[in-house]
Structures are given as C-alpha cells and as structure tokens.
Amino acid sequence: MGDNDTRTTEAPTRRDYVKYGGAIVGGGLLAGCTSDVADDDGNGDEADESYSATLAPAGTVEFERPPESVLTVLPHHADMAVAAGRGDAVTSMLYNPEYNDTIWNTCLERLPGVSVDWADLPGTWDPDRELLYELDSDLHLADPAYMTNMPSWTRADIEEIGENVAPWFGNTLSSANKEPAGEWADDYEYYTLWEIFEQVATVFQAAERYEALKAVHGEMLATIEEKLPPEDERPSVAMIILIQGEDSMYTYALNGPGFLTAHTRPLGAHDVFADVKTESTVDYEALVEADPDVILCLAGMSEARHVTKTRERFRDDPVTESVTAVENDRIHTQGGRNQGPLMNLFQIEMTAKQLYPDIFGEWPTYTDGPYPEIPAGEQLFDRQRVADIINGDV
Template identity: 35%
Template sequence: MSDAGDETPTDRRTRRDYLRYGAVLGGTLLAGCTGNQAEVSTDGDSVTGTEPSTGAETDTAAPTETETQTATDDQADTAAMEPVGELTFEQPPETVVSGWGFVGDVLMALGHADSVVGMSRPGFWYQGFYELLPDVSMRDTTAIPAVVSDSYRVQRELLYELDPDLLATDPNRYLAWYGLEPSTVRTLEEEVAPFFGNESRSERSPEWPNWPDDEPYDYYGIPEFVRRYGQVFREQARADAMIELYERTMDDITSRVPPEDERPTVALLNAFANPESRGFFGVTKPEPTLDVTHEHKQYGDLGVVDAFEGRYPDNGGHYDLKTDFEGLLEVDPDALVFAEAVNALGGQNVYGNTEAYEQTLELLRTNEVGRQLTAVQHDRLYPGGTGSQGPIINLFQTEMLAKQLYPEEFGEWRGFGETPAEEHLFDRQRVTDIVIGDI
C-alpha cells in the first residue's frame, strides 16, 4: 500500500458509485449548513491541542426536526455534524473507516462495531472492557487495517480498496496530523466516502486548520456523538437508551465525589515512560482544558486533585511536564495513576513495549528514592484508562478511577474483572442489552 504522496488508482470510486451503496450527500457537505450542530466527535488522536471552542462548550444542542425524524423504508434521513455539515442517506452505512477507537466504542454501543473495516490506529481501540460484558463480542483489532502508516501518512490506495460507506473522522485530522492537502481531502470525500466526524478528544491547537471554511467549530460530548451516530445508523432507540444509562450513571457517581479537602492528591504519569526507558517520568495534567472533551473526562468528572498543579511549563510538548524521582518526591502524590496502562494490561502494543508499564512499577518500588514516595509505601499505584473512550469505555474507566481514588465511597478497586456485581457502579447487563438490541 502507498502513502499519501503516491498517485491514487485510476479506477477511483466516484460519487455515483457511492450513491449505488445507498448513501446520499445532501447537496454538498458545507460546514455549518444547519447552523450550530451539537456534539459529535470521532475517535481522537493522542495529540494535545485543538482550536478553542467558540463559546460552545455545552454538551448538547437542540436537535432540529430533520435530525430527530424517525427512519422509514421509503424515507431518507439527515444527520449533521460540524465541520462537515449535513449528510443525507437512504440506508445506514455498512462499512466505516474511523480513527483511534472513540468512534469504535460509540458504534459498539449502537450494535455496529462490526462495520469498522479500517482505522487510523486500530491498536488504540481498547477491547478489554467488552470482555466484562456478558454476550458482547470483542473485535480483533490486529485484523483491522491501519489506514495511516507508522510514519503518519494516509494510505490512500488502502482507503480506495476498503471502499467504505463512511469516513467516520474529522477531515481536519487528515490535514493537521497526516499532512494531506485540502484538495486531497476533498477528493477523498468525493471519490471514497463522505466524512462524518468532529475532533473533540482534547482542546484543538491554535494552528488547527478548520477546514473547509477556516471558521472554528464546536466541540461535542460523548452523549451527542451517540445521538448523531445513532441517526446515521438508524439506531435512535439504542442511542436514547445508552444516553439515558450513561447520563444517569454519571450523575450518580459525580454527585458522590467527596469534598476536595478529603480527596487524595494524584499524579497522572505516562505508563510507558520512566527514567530508565526515556530518561524521565512523563506527567500529564489530569484536568481536561474543556469539560466537553473526552480524553481525560473521568479525571475532570471525579474532581481529581492534581499534585503538580502550578508546576507545569507554558509549553510542555507531548508531555505536560518531565520529572525524575526527586521531582516526584518533592510533590509526593498520595496516588499515582498511569495513563494508557489498560493497553499494556490488555496486551495491546500501542507504545512499542507492552512490558514498559510493569517495568515502571518495578522501578518505583525498587529505586531508593522511589520507595520513599507515599503512593509507593501505601501501594496506591493504579492503571489508568485510554483516552480513546466512548460511552462504554468511559463508564468502565470512571468506575475504575472512582474506586481507586475514593474507596470509602465507591468500594475498593480490586482489579480488572474482580469487582463483585453488588459493587458495580453501573448495570453491565443493561449495557449488553443495548449493544445486542434487546432494549
């Protein structure tokens, strides 16, 4: 397969070919053609930064009549998402190419996980939590083709070969992170499939391209993504059921968070960086810059007290801060949480070394300075979640963090799959029922 710089095949799929599969573009995909389109995001890359919101940091927006209409066999449906605008379709898409895992989790909630035929980074779609749901099948992400190469180049020939019905990602990702030109993105939109996504993983950088009209656009929260993709796949009932369960659960958990002066201080460390492997510990701000974004949603919702608050440089690069053993001991957090550790525990090699997390834990427990840390002495070293989290993964990761940090309120964290049913913070069977369509 070739990368972005190669010539595309001569037997390109045309817009007419796409119509043959039943999806129809509502005129052209014009940004803002339905006004303020509420929230919907696609997966999300592990890149900090995103264009500041234009005052639209709310989690939902009132849907229009077209967006909420019920599908019938003889009726086309319309769904809208910034920045691409409206998409009108005669039939739900059967095949989808997405990004890092966020949309995959949304589609799992809607019963359409099998529609994903390609991803930018399949390894970032964490599957381990699905194993904890009765009668829900996991995807083998190693069998899902990566449409972006290791050198961050879009494999355009592969996109044409996969011939998806939908590119469930923000087209600005292809511009900002994968080096495509606007004309190439437009060609993919016309010859492969329409885009339907919004980058709401984290705050977009000031340099975010804001294609197609250079205007900043809104962020979307998890419930609104579920709602919008539910419209696209004609799964409004499933979407409504998942949103109801999700919002009710989150309201219950967040209402029980202890007062700030009773919460432990926390350092959020990268699971795969330590002074021996990288020369430092990578520290990340746990509090999301925008509440609506999903990468660090559980940390914001649970009011995590950041042990490194006030110590971050203005521009920390990939990590917000780099420190050593002495730097950790200086702030001496009550608990250490290791971001993306679930991927290592699940054997998903997304950072080059699945053993690096265990090596980091061992180093902390054996190093002369590391042994002095309060978190090490009290054995408060916890696996953290993935930032590519939709509704299902976020439910599990919120429960996980709540138990890790506030066991007196939510019960003890016993490990993956070790929480007794009576101590669950949400109904696993209800999630399963929604996924399999028994609603």
C-alpha cells in the same frame, strides 16, 4: 453492498447517490449503502426517506440508510459504532488496531456477548489516498481536520476522497479542545463525548440505544456526585505514562476540557500537575516534589505500558520510592485514552474506585487479564443492562 444481479442494465452505484451541496465535506451529502434489504436485526428503524446527522467540522451529512462499512482512525469513533449496535460496520482502523483491540476487549470481556475484532483490520497511519480508494468505505467515520495533521494529507485530499469515495463524519479535536489548523478554524466546534456519540448514533439509526446508554451514564454520575467527599478530603493525583529508558514521564490533565478527561473530571480530585501543559514531560524529581496520593497509568493494561512495569520502576528507584502513592501501593491502571461511551463507563467506575475506595469499593490490584470482576453490589453500572442495550434489547 455486493451486486449479484446479472441483468445487463447497470444498477446505480453508491456514488451515483452521493450528492454534494457546495460544502467540502458536508452540506447535504448522501451516504450509506443504498441496498433496499430490510434492516431486521434490531439495529434501528429502516429509513424510508433520507435522514441527516450533523457534526463539525464535516457539517451535515445526509444518509439513505446506515453505512455498512466505515473507516475509523482513533478508537473513540469505533467504540461509538459498537455501542450503537453496529460494531460490524467498522472495517478499517488507521491507528494501531491490534493495540486498541487488546485494550477494548480487556474491558468488554465484562459485557456478555459484546466484543470487538479490530486486531487484523486494514489500515496504517498516514495512508496514501489509494488505500482509501481500495477500502471503498460507505463512510469515513473520522475527523477530516484531524486527518490533515498527518504529513501526507491536505484539505484538497479530504475533498477528493469525500467526493469520489464517501463523506467524512467525526470529531477528534474535542479530545482536549485542541486548536484546529487555521484552514479549519471557521468549521470547528467542540463537543462532549456523549454529544459526539449522539450524532454517531443518528448515523446508525440507533437513537434508542444512545438514549438508554446515556441514562446508564447519567445514573452513575449522579451516584458519584452524591457521594463525593468535600474537596479538601479528595486525593492528589498524577496521571502519567512513563517514558521507556528515561527517568521521566508524560503528564496528562486530570480535570481539563475534552473527552480525554470525561472519566476523571467528574471525580474532582486534585491534579498535582495542573499547572503543567498536558502531554508535557517531567522528571522523577518533579514527581517527588508533587508527591501524589495516587498515580494513574494511562494504557496500563497494554503490554508496552503495563502498570506493573511502572510499579516496579518506581519501587526500585531510590528517587521515587518515597512518593506517597508508591509507598501506599496506589499506582493504578487506566484503560483507553481515546475513549468512546463504552470505555467511558468502565473508566468512570475504575477511577472512582481507585480514588475513593472507602466510598465506592476497592479497586482490585490489577496485574493482568481482563477488567477485574467486581462484586455485583459494588458495580457502579449494570453490565447485563449495557450488553442488552448494545444487542438491541433497549
């Protein structure tokens, strides 16, 4: 995006190429760097003409070429950029980049030549508009409706930044098919994780990567579906996050709608807290009464919510020590909650092994370090194949 041309005639800026077709955050917007340097790194075909991608609530955004710098909020969109071979375009992240860097690299360690470098990205939760002006991104790869959940942001702010900096493009409330604020109700649609990824891949001109990764995902799901035991032989499960300093925990849906459960829903286990609203709190007594066969600990690879802390607390507490999952050492970690396609592949595999070790191979007891090394014959997807797709060998 830099302009080293010393001619006195001023070249058009990126914003000179942004055209608005009447919609607040969509309707025929043009986005992306307008440099005519050829894209020869295998990330997609160079677009001689503009192209478009469509995703509610932003609508249709038109691009002249893939954006070279994108702002993200949550890591599912950043994961999609990495999967599309454009991880270097993620230049800012508003939600806890250091935490997300740790969780994602724990899994990506198993993909040769693939990693993320998010820890030091600029960004802060609920930023003022000036930060987005300073970042001057080519695209805000974020859900504009979700942004207005932040105290400092209104739809008018979204419109201002979309007009003066770059368009918005993303979907977050499909995480659990959450209701948008009333002003967004007419613009919102819900998608699966892989439907969102398809449109993000379109933004980065990476349709071949999307199709190849979708095939890997589909093959794994087909293998799992074929081998799942009858419903009455499936385990009962609680998916939780312990609350520090209290004898209570947050509970999360196992089979509910949205991409947050895209790795557990296909496995069809019995959710012991299915009747409890997701993200609600329950106490230890409720866990004892539910008596799950397996406990899944969200973000259990992170320091603050590490799975070993949950194991120790439940084993050492006279109330919870008799829970079946505790007695049988079936307390397992999960990975990233706001998963993109890459985290989704790892989490489907890990959860299949955690719930059905006799069918899909045992999940090693996780204590620290990267995603455990799984014997080649017990892997549910080919690591090298996924890495090759990301790196352009489709």
